[in-house]
Amino acid sequence: MTFISDTYYMFLRWMKKLVRNPILLFFSLFQPIIFLLLFTQLFSSFGVLLGVNYTLFATAGIVLQNAFSSAFQSGTAIVDDIKSGFLAKILATPANRASILLGRLLSDAFRVFAQSLIILLLAYGLGVFPATGILGYILILVTVAFFGLAWSGISLALGLRTKSAETVFGIAGTLTFPLLFMSTALMKPALMPTWMQNVSAYNPISFAVNAIRDLIMTGYVWNSFSQAYGVISLIAVLTLGATLYEFRKVVS
Amino acid sequence: MPAVQVENLVKTYGDGTQAVKGISFKVDDGEFFGFLGPNGAGKSTTIKILTTLLRKTSGLANVAGHDIEHDPQKVRKLIGVQMQDTVIDEDLTGRENLILQGHLHQMHREELKERVNTLLKIVDLEDAADKRSAYYSGGMKKRLDLASTLVHRPKILFLDEPTTGLDPQSRATVWSYLKELNQEGITIFITTQYLEEVDRLCRRLAILDHGEIVAQGSPSELKSEIGADRITLGFENGNPEAGALKNKAKQVLSNLGGITEIVDSDEGIVIYAKNGGFLVPDIVRAFDGAGIKLASIGVSSPTLDDVFLKHTGRRIRPEEIDKSRASGMFGRRRR
Secondary structure (H helix, E strand, O other): OHHHHHHHHHHHHHHHHHHOOHHHHHHHHHHHHHHHHHHHHHOOOHHHHHOOOHHHHHHHHHHHHHHHHHHOOHHHHHHHHHHHOHHHHHHOOOOOHHHHHHHHHHHHHHHHHHHHHHHHHHHHHOOOOOOOHHHHHHHHHHHHHHHHHHHHHHHHHHHHHHOOHHHHHHHHHHHHHHHHHOOOOOOOHHHOOHHHHHHHHHOHHHHHHHHHHHHHHHOOOHHHHHHHHHHHHHHHHHHHHHHHHHHHHHHO | OOOEEEEEEEEEOOOOOEEEEEEEEEEOOOOEEEEEOOOOOOHHHHHHHHOOOOOOOEEEEEEOOEEOOOOHHHHHHHEEEEOOOOOOOOOOEHHHHHHHHHHHOOOOHHHHHHHHHHHHHHOOOOOOOOOEHHHOOHHHHHHHHHHHOOOOOOOEEEEEOOOOOOOHHHHHHHHHHHHHHHHOOOEEEEEOOOHHHHHHHOOEEEEEEOOEEEEEEOHHHHHHHHOOEEEEEEEOOOOOOHHHHHHHHHHHHHOOOOEEEEEEOOOEEEEEEOOHHHHHHHHHHHHHHHOOOEEEEEEEOOOHHHHHHHHHOOOOOHHHHHHHHHHHOOOOOOO
């Protein structure tokens, strides 16, 4: 079974690349940290409206934002590999085809996991501690990582299709804030205009945010948790399906 | 058993471009085989098909005894592929690049470790083995790239322009590695613009033009097909009547026997003739009689350059190709 070992070696390659380019980590952590330290302070009076501490409320949204903005970078990496010829070089070896993609996706998930941990630790410094305790931390990180894995499929598929890092970056950059603002990440639906409430009710980010927010603020809420996993699984199936489809085209 | 056997191979791209139009050829086990042709002739497409990176449209191709379509995994285990550009992961060290290749070929840890050490020694990268390859020079990167195709001890090595863009010294080094590898029994399938090296090293070659094979055979066979020596005549520079002079010279030459072909060239006139050496005194005498002054005269036996010119109507000029390739890289990121 070369599938597992090939996936591991591809994963290892991406992790090494990430660790050796700490600037990438800095860029993807910078924004969420600014949100955590400045945005929540600036809008701390939202907490009065919401009837809760705003930092506590927004942490779930910020962790999620970190996940999808990092996962969006995945496509640019595969474009690099296509342009440099490295992908072709790997494809000329007997390496398992699915492992080539999975190695990357797992590295994205792991990266999101680690970055989210950093954000949660910072948040802890600001007084955010999940109502569900240590187990809650683990569940949050796993959920965010799963979300990151599913989400990076979008970026991978885009990269494979357009073969242009600029396009992937452009689309990712354009989508990030509309998706974030039209979700429950930073505000309760009850305080949004009606149309935005409707959009945010179907925004996949809202589902993931709600589950994580419950783990932080309320406790174990089976309903939001199962909904989040249902939605993320659906995204994963769609984006990974698209990625596989585009990958096949590149390979032939 | 031939290392590579291709029959009526066709590749038509999605937009209708016929890159390869039904070519057939064979490369014997252990051969050093040159695959030549002008840019856009279909060389890279053929290499991509033979290395399982591109699907053929029709025809048959066997590599290392396995059908490329039915048994691509078996083919991949037995071949090493070096692409046109230097392809290494610059975030990894030289050693890590080699180890990754070995892992993807399912080599065992101990064997791999030893093999990598040996290869690093061979390509003279021992001292830099644990440095990030981003800091390597162009020649070092190329050597690492070559080593990375050898980790799993391939039986056949496919090389697409392995020395293009390298300085003369690095180029010579790469060619000498290839010669050694071939002597160890590895079949070499190479595309290149450097005809002198092809002449020296390739046992056989094929010339591809517009997706078709226009000539194949050993260098000496192909050269003898030209059937004539080359005589180059140069005239004085800056002569205002150079054109008229050339025409007059051609007229004089056309009265001489034994000339196969007279061709205009930048330097003057090129004549192809059997036993060219014997013709030189005749030419000089005839020109003297007609009052034509020659600045230079040279005789050479036909080269692969002449063979290439005859079959494709073009000359290969590696320097120019380097330049056009360099400008083609504009806006592309290399990693």
